[in-house]
Amino acid sequence: MNQRPGNQLFDAYFTARDMREVFCDQGRVQAMLDFEAALARAEARVGLIPTSAVAPIQAACSAGLYDFAALGEAIATAGNSAIPLVKALGKQIAAQNAEAERYVHLGATSQDVMDSGLVLQLRGALALIESDLAQLGQTLATQAERYVATPLAGRTWLQHATPVTLGMKIAGWLGAVTRSRQRLAELKPRLLVLQFGGASGTLAALGEQAMPIAQALAEELQLTLPEQPWHTQRDRVVEFGAVLGLIAGSLGKLGRDVSLLMQTEAAEVFEPSAPGKGGSSTMPHKRNPVGAAVLIGAATRVPGLLSTLFSAMPQEHERSLGLWHAEWETLPEICCLVSGSLQQALLITQGLEVDAGRMAHNLDLTQGLVLAEAVSIVLAQRVGRDTAHHLLERCCKRAVAEQRHLRAVLGDELQVTAELSAAELDHLLDPAHYLGQAQTWVERAVAEHSALTA
Numbered sequence: 001m002n003q004r005p006g007n008q009l010f011d012a013y014f015t016a017r018d019m020r021e022v023f024c025d026q027g028r029v030q031a032m033l034d035f036e037a038a039l040a041r042a043e044a045r046v047g048l049i050p051t052s053a054v055a056p057i058q059a060a061c062s063a064g065l066y067d068f069a070a071l072g073e074a075i076a077t078a079g080n081s082a083i084p085l086v087k088a089l090g091k092q093i094a095a096q097n098a099e100a101e102r103y104v105h106l107g108a109t110s111q112d113v114m115d116s117g118l119v120l121q122l123r124g125a126l127a128l129i130e131s132d133l134a135q136l137g138q139t140l141a142t143q144a145e146r147y148v149a150t151p152l153a154g155r156t157w158l159q160h161a162t163p164v165t166l167g168m169k170i171a172g173w174l175g176a177v178t179r180s181r182q183r184l185a186e187l188k189p190r191l192l193v194l195q196f197g198g199a200s201g202t203l204a205a206l207g208e209q210a211m212p213i214a215q216a217l218a219e220e221l222q223l224t225l226p227e228q229p230w231h232t233q234r235d236r237v238v239e240f241g242a243v244l245g246l247i248a249g250s251l252g253k254l255g256r257d258v259s260l261l262m263q264t265e266a267a268e269v270f271e272p273s274a275p276g277k278g279g280s281s282t283m284p285h286k287r288n289p290v291g292a293a294v295l296i297g298a299a300t301r302v303p304g305l306l307s308t309l310f311s312a313m314p315q316e317h318e319r320s321l322g323l324w325h326a327e328w329e330t331l332p333e334i335c336c337l338v339s340g341s342l343q344q345a346l347l348i349t350q351g352l353e354v355d356a357g358r359m360a361h362n363l364d365l366t367q368g369l370v371l372a373e374a375v376s377i378v379l380a381q382r383v384g385r386d387t388a389h390h391l392l393e394r395c396c397k398r399a400v401a402e403q404r405h406l407r408a409v410l411g412d413e414l415q416v417t418a419e420l421s422a423a424e425l426d427h428l429l430d431p432a433h434y435l436g437q438a439q440t441w442v443e444r445a446v447a448e449h450s451a452l453t454a
Contacts, residue, residue, distance in 0.1 A: 013294060013340070014294060014297070014298070014336070014337060014340040015336040015337070015339055015340040016128070016132075016336075016339035016340055016342065016343045018128055018339070019125060019128055019335055019336050019339035019340075020336060020339075022121050022124045022125050022128070022332075022335070023121060023125070023332035023335060023336060025068045025072075026063050026064075026068075027121060027124075028081070028117065028121065029063040029066060029068065029071070029081075029085065030062075030063040031117035031118070031120040031121045032081070032082060032085055032113045032114060032117035033061035033062065033063060033085070033089070034061065034117070034120055034221070035108075035112070035113050035116045035117050035120070035221065036057065036061055036086070036089060036104060036105060036108075036113065037057060037058045037061040038217055038220035038221045039105070039106070039107075039108055039217055039220075040053060040054050040057040040058065040103065040104065041054055041058075041216075041220050042213050042216035042217035042219075042220050043103070043106060043107075043213055043216075045216045046209050046212045046213050046216055047209075048106065048107075048206070048209050048213060049103040049106060050103070052099075052100070053097075053099065053100040053102075053103040055100075056093050056096055056097035056100035056101075057093055057100055057103070057104055059096070060089055060092040060093045060096070061089070065092055066085070066088055066092075067088075070084075070088075071084050071085060071088065074087075080110050080111075080114060080325075081114060082110035082111070082113040082114050083110055085113070086104070086105045086110075086113070089104055089105070090104055090105075106205075106206075107198055107203065107205045107206040107210070107213070108196065108198065109197070109198050109199050111195065111197075111231055111319060111324070112195055112196050112197060112198070112229075115195035115230075115231070116194055116195045116196065116221065116223070118237070118331075119191070119192060119193065119194070119195065119223060120221065120223075121332070122191060122192075122237070122240060122331075122335075123192055125335045125339075126184065126188065126191070126192075126240075128339060129184065129244075129247070129335070129338060129339065129342065130181065130184055132339070132342040132343070132346065133177055133180060133181050133184070133247070133342065134181065134453060135346060136177055136342060136345055136346055136349065137174060137177045137178060137181065137449050137452075137453070138449070138453070139346065139349045139350050140170055140171075140173050140174035140177060140349055140449075141174055141445075141446045141449045141450070143167075143170050143349060143352060144167045144168075144170040144171040144174055144442045144445060144446060145167065145442065145446060146167070147165065147166035147167040147170060147354060148165060148167035148168075148438070148439050148442045149165060149167065149432070149435070149438075149439065150165055150166045150167060150354070150356050150359065151163045151164070151165055151359065151360070151363060151431040151432055151435060152164060152165065152166050152169075152268055152359040152362070152363065153359070153362055153363050153365075153370060155260075160362075160363075160365070160366055160369075160370050161370065162370055162371070162373055162374075162434065163363060163370060163371070163431040163434055163435060164435070164438060165435055165438040165439075165442075166268075166269070166354060166359070167438065167439075167442045168435075168438040168441050168442055169257065170349075170442075171441050171442040171444075171445035171446070172441075172445075173250070173253070173254045173257075173349075174445045174446070174449055175445045175448070176250035176253070177250065177449075178445070178448050178449050178452055180243065180246060180247045180250060181452055182452065183243045183246065184243060187239050187240060187243060189224065190236055190239065191236050191237070191239070191240050192223055192224060193218075193223055193224045193225070193226040193230075193236065194214070194217060194218040194221060194223045194224070194225055194226065195229060195230055195231070196214050196217055196218075196225075196229060197228075197229025197231055198210075200231075200318040200319070201228070201229040201231055201318050203229075231315075231318055231319055231320075232315035232316065232317065232318060232319065232320055232324070234309075234312065234313050234315060234324075234327070235313070237309070237327065237331055238309045238310060238313060240331070241305075241306050241309045241330075241331055241334050242306060242309075244302065244306075244334050244335065244338045245302050245303060245306040245334070247338050247341075247342075248298045248299045248302040248303075248334075248337065248338050248341055249299050249302075249303075251295045251298065251299065251338075251341045251342065251345050252295050252296050252298065252299020252300070252341075253299075254292075254295060254345060254348075254349075255289075255291070255292035255293070255294070255295025255296045255299070255341075255344075255345070255348075256292070256295075256296055258271065258289060258291075258292045258348060259289040259292040259293075259296065262287070262289045262292070266358075266362060267355060267358050268354070268355055268358050268359045268362060269352060269353065269354055269355070270287070270352075270353040270354075270355075271289055271290070271291050271292065271347075271348050271351070271352075271353070272347065272348070272350070272351025272352070272353060273287070273353070291344040291345075291347055291348045292344075292348065294340055294341055294344040295341050295344055295345060295348075298337040298338060298340065298341040299341070301337055302334055302337055302338065305330050305333055305334050305337075306334065308326055308327075308330045309327060309330055309331065309334075311323075311326070312324070312326045312327055312330075360431075363431050367399060367403075367404065367405040367406055368399070368405050368406030368407050368429050369396055369399065369400075369406055370431070371406070371428060371429045371430075371431065371434055372392050372395075372396050372406060373434075374428045374429070374433075374434045375392060375406075375410065375416075375420070375425070375428045375429070376388050376389055376392040378420065378424070378428060379391065379392065379416065379419060379420065382419045382420075383415070383419060391413070391415055391416065395409045395410055395413055395416070406429065407425060407426070407429050410425055410429075411425065
């Protein structure tokens, strides 16, 4: 059986296929070749090279023509991927048109090829991430509205607090997604720019034609021409990595919430089930949160990778030794991890299984204690804050000690019944009547999402 070398066992779990294609060897090489083809077109437009040289150069700028294994071996000696690729490109062109070979890569340097190629890859990655985030946002908006009034226990320090709604919790996830979409839109003009500076950033080899060629090259690649080359100013790519880190963290929060709600003791919300999904090799009854595991795993791994990008920012002079090299696999890996997390988040949220009955059951596990605040707030308006607080505290302790429902204990307390009727107590101890602004938060989160999508 033929098998490609490499680590592929976990790719389908942690990485979206489309994103892996962006950053596979084929994607990386093709992006660099796209730069070379565009450079030839730009230089022909300005008149630096003959128009007749463009077609032979473009014809050779197809990744399928090159031996990636041989390129990999050559990189180990050359120190970057552009040097052996440009040599191979020259040979490919010369075999068809020796005259055209003279004009390939004219005025450019290896880092121009690699960084501009990277930007082309990041443009593809950004499109995938934006699409998935928009889809995830719409799914979360729909689910938040669906469960806007479905009460469940709020939990602080992992203990029952006052009631919230599932819709409000989902709206929290939605808000984070919306903000990430806003951040990506804001950084896009800074990220999608050409890198073209020649040997050390001056483009001296191109003389007076440097700026016209640079502008034409940016247009050919549909990138913006920045104020200057950015060989060792890495804030653009690090900013993108940082926003991806925020996305990974926000999705990790979603995964953490879902996994906790799936715990046997809670059993309120579940990932969608499927044959063979979430099982155990030894325990037939298990239903593990395998999608949430990817979200939490990515949120755990990405910060370490991101620290590499930040650590690599103080690059030396006009081209870095080692720090630039540290980026090459780091940023693509962050993109891949975030893509896999987004795919799993979509699967989880689109098929979310909700047990509202279990939520109601769990809300009553403390026999009314989660609504002690509701009673205390109303009672405070009639007997004073301190009196109400101490009275409710005493009643809660009695309810726990006697293993009785708080409603029954309050009904026996004359200081309470003198101020609150039975109907008032019933109302105050109904979770559905103590949800505060939960619906408003959902409406606002959905409105912000909709405004961004419109």
